[in-house]
Amino acid sequence: MASRRPALRLFAQCRCRSQLGSAPAVNTNWTSRRILSSFPSPGASGHTLAPLGRYLGWAAFGLLIAAPLTYKMAIDEPLRMDTPTLAERDQQLKAEQGVSEVSPMRLRMEKFAKEQQRAIVRALEEVDGTPFRVDEWQRKEGGGGITCVLQDGKIFEKAGVGVSVVYGTLPKPAILKMRANHKNIADEANIPDSLEFFAAGLSLIVHPKNPMAPTVHLNYRYFETANPDGSSGAWWFGGGCDLTPSYLFDEDAVQFHKSLKDVCDKHDKDYYPRFKKWCDEYFYNKHRGESRGIGGIFFDDLDESVSDRENLFAFVQDSLKSFVPTYVPIVNKRKDMPFTEKEKEWQQLRRGKYVEFNLVHDRGTAFGLNTPGARVESILMSLPLTASWRYMYEPEPKSREARLVEVLQNPKEWV
Incomplete structure (x- = not known):
């Protein structure tokens, strides 16, 4: 017509x-x-x-x-x-067929992330007793998301669980840059001027009120480029989960790392040592000379050179599903412990270091803020509600605060 x-x-x-x-x-x-x-x-x-x-x-x-x-x-x-865009193709596909095990991976990842978001929000609401605020939003360039935030709760000062789905177009310079890690993103002899892409993921951050209860961060994501007919081009998974205590309880650190190791070992026994080291290196506050927290696992660019797509998706699913049974028992154990005003002040100082890493070094934050049409409130959801900085502050020698700093400067093998 x-x-x-x-x-x-x-x-x-x-x-x-x-x-x-x-x-x-x-x-x-x-x-x-x-x-x-x-x-x-x-x-x-x-x-x-x-x-x-x-x-x-x-x-x-x-x-x-x-x-x-x-x-x-x-x-x-x-x-x-x-010619429909990738976002339009997917919209039509979901309307006509829904999402099943035979659907494109991008649609399966989006569905799984939203399912886990609902499960995690329910679990955290049970701990706190305060409902999350739920914001659904659309991105005019394609995609959208659901951002769930709890602020000033009984247990959590701030908790955020967000799902983002992004459709867009990669310009040629971005394609050339991505080819450094993904040679199959485009034929070297015929690199296109642009490529459509899809990215989806779930991000989570929890900042408890009690300084004895640790902050936790989680992110699992999927990225793919699309061929002109809408079929999948290059693809990869990324993600991880890490713990940031203000006061270190060794048993919590061991429990947290053991849970992550068990999931990794189920899929590949090389995953945990590799991804634990990657986490220690990535979440490192270079200008402070210390890690952001006591680590966990972190990985990126997991593609067919590591394993096939179904196996990697299964690994991401198991990792994400392990969050609630890993973190909730820890926070339940610490949320009602007594603490002093001085210990609360130390928590605020540690949160200041957390903010520094997120705004200075975190690639995900930088990518989000530089993506056209990005929702800034969702990107900065990870920042704590309160934080503080003191000039030249040093903890007292042999104190619990000093021990934490020593571990952050020299990451440990917990399991």
Whole structure:
């Protein structure tokens, strides 16, 4: 239908010209006007055309112009106007077929992330007794998300659980940069000017009120590029989970790391030592010379060079499902412990270091803030409600605060 409209418009213009009957009156189309200006006026040589001759002459001339232009529009216009974007393809696919085990991985990851978001929010609401605020939002460039936030609760000063789904287009410089880690993202001999992409993930942050209860962070995500027909191009998974205590309880650290190791070992016994080291290196506050917390696991760019897509998706699913049974028992154990004003002040100072890492070093925060149409409130959800900084503050030697700093400067093997 789109290709017929230009033809109908041109035919109507040609019919209009033929009814006007004289060359000077033809001025509705700049192309026709420019070409017609080179023809002599009928009155210049003293000859006039009979009405029927003029009608046939102008009709033939109009068709001569219209034919090649109509053909070109019929070929070009569907490419410009009728080719659906990846977001539109997925919207139609979900409406017609829903999401199942045979759906594209991007749709399965989106569905799984939203299911886990609901489960985690329910579990945290049971601990705190305060409902989350739920914001659903759309991104005009494609996609959207659900951001769930709890502030000033009974147990949690701030907790956020967010799902983001992003559709967009990678420009050529971004494609070239990504080829450093993913050679199959595009043929080196024929790198396109742009590629559509999809990214989806679940991010979580919990900042408890009690300084004896640790902060926890989690993120699991999936990224893929799309071929022109909508099929999957390059793809990879990323993610991890890490713990940031203000006061260190070794038993909590061991329990947390053992849970992560058990999940990793189920899929590949090399995962935990590799991803634990990766976590210690990534969550490192370089300007402070210490880690953000006591670590966990972190990984990125897991693609077919590591394992097939189904196995990696199963690993991500098991990792995400392990969060509630790992963290909730720890926070339940610590949430009602007594603490002093001085210990609360130390928690605020540690949160200041947390903020520094997120705003200075975290690649995810930088990527989000530099993505067109990004929802800033959701990106900065990870920041604590309160934090503080003191000039040249040093903990007392041999204190619990000093021991934490020593561990942050020298990461331990907990399991």
